[in-house]
Amino acid sequence: MSFRTPSARTALYTASLLALSTVSALAFAEPSPALDRASLSVGAFYTEPRIKAEGDTEYGRIDTGTYKAKKTTLPRAKASFLLGDSHGFDFDYYRYDKDYNPGLSGTTNFNGQPLTGNGQLNAKLRLDLASIAYKWWLGQGSDVFGIGLGGSYYRASIEGTANGTLNGVAGNAKYKESESAWAPLLELGYRHQFSPQARFYLNANGIKKNGGNVNGHIYGGSAGLEWYVTPMVGVVAEYTASKISLHRDRDDTAVNVRLNGPAAYVKVRF
Template sequence: MLRRTRTSPAVRKTAQLATYFAAGSALALTSASALAEHSPALDRFSLSAGAYYVDPTFRVNANTQYGNFQSGDIDRDRTTLPRIRGEILLFDSQGLSFDYFTYKKNNSGAIDRSALIGGSTSSLSANADANLQVDMASVAYKWWIGQGSDVFGIGLGGGYYRAHLDVNAAATLNGTSGTFNESYTEKTWAPLVELGWKHAFSKDFRLYAEASGVKKNWGRVTGHIYSAAFGAEWYPLANLGIGADYGITRININRSGGGTINDANLDIRLKGPSAYVKVRF
């Protein structure tokens, strides 16, 4: 049974980020001078708002007070994630890119099955309520190579990810009853590398492909995020258009507790199409 909630704070956060990015972009465009002609595959400024319709799969491994818990792959129903993206060309071949999306899901249910806990198979019956939220944002400075219909880009920047998990359960394990409550939030910044390609059939219709990677291997929280997408954009009006792509995202977050019950790993795979309304100037 799913809970009914009010407007998600993540959606409000998305709108705030869009406002900040648009304001900063307008300031940069105003201050730029002597702008030469650029590739028809690029816009001086573009902002995209839409949704990422994903098919999510999760895997959780964690040390608990009862032993090590391994969930195996958990497939969830397709869901729609709010997403916002932006690009600004500061000069003729350099600029900034921004991307943000969030996944939030509340789940309640009952299980009665065997589970691998502490290295052995146990009989587990439980009623559980789980709340998972993952936020992902990235900002990169990009260099575009090429002046014709095809341009290739490389970007360097930072990626931010935040994962929050609440689990409340009443369970019977091998005939012994008890409760389990776990809540943790992990967040960190990490270096980001982006690659991109754009082809302009005209200034109003383009294809693009992109890939990015975030990796952090120091500190208590480590992990990586890899993503790739292929899509198209079309502007039936001079400054208003639509875009769509198909993408894959892999998020892996590790929390080190020195071998204690604080050790945990969260592996998330998202795949599916995205659709946007786009504005450009």
């Protein structure tokens, strides 16, 4: 068909106008009011950790049982930004870095010799958890649902001194363990806007690590309310729960941690 005919020129003009209209609509489209173009949240997580560690060492088998640590406040930071109107990235980071003083007991074999001991571990336990996820948000109104895929980095370390009795002989020894790994991350989310000043959200995430030096999983979830005192600045009240379970096969070392409690943040959105 020749583009010189009136009908061809009309079709070409119509297609061009439709294409320009589509591009203009995409350029001026707005994301759901339940989402922000970009935001940063900084705050603290108040929790009473429940920790269990066990493993075979040259000093005997360490088995702390379930240790209920003192209530503590952990720093936490979150950030997010959109690419377009329904895709974006979410970041999250928090750290547990506190004294860890459980009792020790257990029986094991080391180099073919039976070892039995009990005592006290005076140590520092540190957990670092950071994640990044690519999010896809479904919905354009006041309610949106999100699916995210990404990666999570975690690092666990215990360092201190064990004092006690091993095979009937009293003594003390330094103890240090540290492991870190990357693992795939799956996230689910929900956002609802009540008004320009108030929002509600739900998050759930799971990390599963197989292979390498460390195996295990980390599951977590949170529910929160946001209240904006200005168009850009708000306060966030949240309840969050996390379960961390890591295992190292070569010496049967395992660390299990539960962190549940309220959190509060100052949120700045752009």
